[in-house]
Amino acid sequence: MSAGPDLIAELRQQLEERREARARRRRRRFLLAGTGVALLGLVLFLYVFFLALPPSTAHRPGAPVPQGAEDRLFVLIMGIDSPVNVSERTDTMLVASFNPRTGEAGVLSLPRDTRVQVPGHTGYRKLNAAYSLGGPELAAETVSRFLGIPIDHYVVLNFESFAGIVDAVGGVEVTVRRPMRYEDRAQGLFINIPAGTHRLNGEEALGFVRYRADNLGDVALVNPATGEYGGRVQRQLEFVHALAKAALRPEVLVKLPRLLVEYYRTVETDLSVHQITRLARALTRVSPEQVRTGLVPGTAGTEHGVAYWIPDPIWLRSTVAEILLGVERPAVQVVNGKGSAGLAGRVALELKRRGFPVVQVGNAARFGIPQTQIEVPPGWGDEAEALAQELPIRPQLVPMRGEGGSLRLVLGNDFPEDWAIDPADLDRGLIPWEMGRGGVGS
Numbered sequence: 001m002s003a004g005p006d007l008i009a010e011l012r013q014q015l016e017e018r019r020e021a022r023a024r025r026r027r028r029r030f031l032l033a034g035t036g037v038a039l040l041g042l043v044l045f046l047y048v049f050f051l052a053l054p055p056s057t058a059h060r061p062g063a064p065v066p067q068g069a070e071d072r073l074f075v076l077i078m079g080i081d082s083p084v085n086v087s088e089r090t091d092t093m094l095v096a097s098f099n100p101r102t103g104e105a106g107v108l109s110l111p112r113d114t115r116v117q118v119p120g121h122t123g124y125r126k127l128n129a130a131y132s133l134g135g136p137e138l139a140a141e142t143v144s145r146f147l148g149i150p151i152d153h154y155v156v157l158n159f160e161s162f163a164g165i166v167d168a169v170g171g172v173e174v175t176v177r178r179p180m181r182y183e184d185r186a187q188g189l190f191i192n193i194p195a196g197t198h199r200l201n202g203e204e205a206l207g208f209v210r211y212r213a214d215n216l217g218d219v220a221l222v223n224p225a226t227g228e229y230g231g232r233v234q235r236q237l238e239f240v241h242a243l244a245k246a247a248l249r250p251e252v253l254v255k256l257p258r259l260l261v262e263y264y265r266t267v268e269t270d271l272s273v274h275q276i277t278r279l280a281r282a283l284t285r286v287s288p289e290q291v292r293t294g295l296v297p298g299t300a301g302t303e304h305g306v307a308y309w310i311p312d313p314i315w316l317r318s319t320v321a322e323i324l325l326g327v328e329r330p331a332v333q334v335v336n337g338k339g340s341a342g343l344a345g346r347v348a349l350e351l352k353r354r355g356f357p358v359v360q361v362g363n364a365a366r367f368g369i370p371q372t373q374i375e376v377p378p379g380w381g382d383e384a385e386a387l388a389q390e391l392p393i394r395p396q397l398v399p400m401r402g403e404g405g406s407l408r409l410v411l412g413n414d415f416p417e418d419w420a421i422d423p424a425d426l427d428r429g430l431i432p433w434e435m436g437r438g439g440v441g442s
Contacts, residue, residue: 063150069325072097076140076154078131089128092236095143095151097324102290106323107240108147109295115308116146126308131156136268147320156268166202168255169246173199174208174238182213209239237293244291294323318355330383331406333360338411339367346420347411354390359406371396372412377404392419 079092093110112128119141121133130142140151166172180193191207193200200208246252297319298311321327332351336344348358372395376384381397387407388395393414400408 063144064148065150066148066321066325069149071101072099072325074150074152074324076136076143076151078136078139078154078156080131080156089126090131090139091128093127093139093143094236095147095149095324097149097326099326102326104290104292104326106292106294106326107237108320108323109236109293110143111296111298111309113307113309114146114296114298115303115310116142118142119145124303124308126306136270147324148317149320149324153270166200166205166243169243169252170249171199171201172205172239172242172246173197174205174242176208178214180207180211180213182207182211205239209236211235234295237295240293241291292323292326294319312353315353315355318353322355329354329356330380330387331357331359332387333362333406333408334358335362335364335408335410337364337367337369337373338413338415340417343411343415343417343420347409347415350420351387351390351409356387356390364410369410369412370414372415373398373410375400375404375408375410377402377407380404380407383407392416 074095074097077092077094077096078090080090090112093112095108095110096105097108098105110127112126114127115124116127116130117123118125118130118133119138125133127142127146130139136154136156140154144151175197176193176195179195180191182189182191184190189207189210191211191213193204193207193211198204296309296311297315298309301308301310303310318329322329334344334348334351344361344363348361351358372391372393374384374387374395375398377400384397384407387409388397393416395409
């Protein structure tokens with residue numbers, strides 16, 4: 001039985017990456033047998049690290065700094081493959097951001113098969129290849145360019161102390177929707193977690209975050225109409241919140257200095273020991289409820305025989321703004337003043353794709369309105385301008401009489417028919433219409 005074209009293409013790409021990896025100078029590295037430590041680091045390491053630093057941050061020279069990023073810190077958390085896989089590809093990648101002034105934080109999960117361009121290399125690659133091609137520095141640069149944000153620090157995590165630290169915080173309470181059963185004797189992995197709510201110990205928690213035998217893999221769009229997605233990435237994000245609650249209990253806080261010292265010995269990072277020692281003093285200010293979570297929106301696809309998670313560039317921009325930059329989109333009513341059947345509904349879907357909460361869709365009192373308008377409540381000038389910049393034509397901004405809780409977009413005769421997405425594509429699952437906004441957090 002011969003290997004299929006998809007496998008051959010994937011093996012060729014991995015072989016090239018291994019050759020380049022061997023040519024690099026040998027560097028200190030740690031191996032991660034799954035995703036659990038990346039999540040543990042997010043809670044015990046990054047939450048408090050963010051709070052320990054001054055309110056303003058100088059980002060790395062040349063890094064993109066979009067509006068909203070000036071006073072935020074961005075850290076890339078990576079976990080690399082187990083010793084069984086010598087390709088040294090990252091198994092898990094998360095970007096965490098924090099605003100020390102407001103206490104707001106965001107965590108964006110990047111599926112490892114995300115299609116990206118790696119600086120210094122031609123064509124497209126899987127995101128998890130960046131680390132094998134150039135270590136944590138190249139991985140950070142790749143993510144920075146891909147998301148359009150600075151990456152200020154990186155952390156590469158291992159599995160050595162994962163179970164012990166989870167046990168040290170008293171376990172983690174999670175809800176398992178379906179039984180998790182999986183066995184891999186070669187990796188020494190045995191997962192058997194029944195459905196229900198459980199407080200998992202370290203070994204069980206490792207199984208929870210590693211499990212991917214539910215036919216959903218790392219990430220899958222479960223329901224295009226509701227934006228529900230599933231897979232290991234979703235469980236990672238759920239685990240972030242659960243572990244944060246466990247780690248921030250008063251009886252755990254007193255153990256934090258010892259845990260951080262132990263933890264620092266098992267990571268590769270560009271943070272100094274001095275920065276690490278400041279973590280414990282800041283932990284009491286952490287609020288897990290202020291953490292937003294999401295993932296890179298997109299769809300599964302195959303290009304040139306290689307399977308990718310293909311990001312939606314427009315939706316990615318709005319997801320980064322919401323999750324990592326804390327940008328709040330204004331609520332919008334969409335009103336059809338042109339008369340074209342279904343236009344308001346299609347525009348509403350496109351605005352949702354771009355991150356705007358649509359609160360109402362309907363028809364105007366009359367059709368044939370010549371120019372598209374945005375009716376603006378008092379004090380909503382900036383919000384109206386943000387909406388206007390997303391539209392294909394420049395709308396007229398009209399003051400709204402009295403107080404209002406949302407902008408009112410009135411579509412006129414000048415609004416192009418082909419700007420909005422086709423609901424038929426949504427029904428066929430070609431457009432993942434609320435992925436990244438539902439089902440994973442606040």
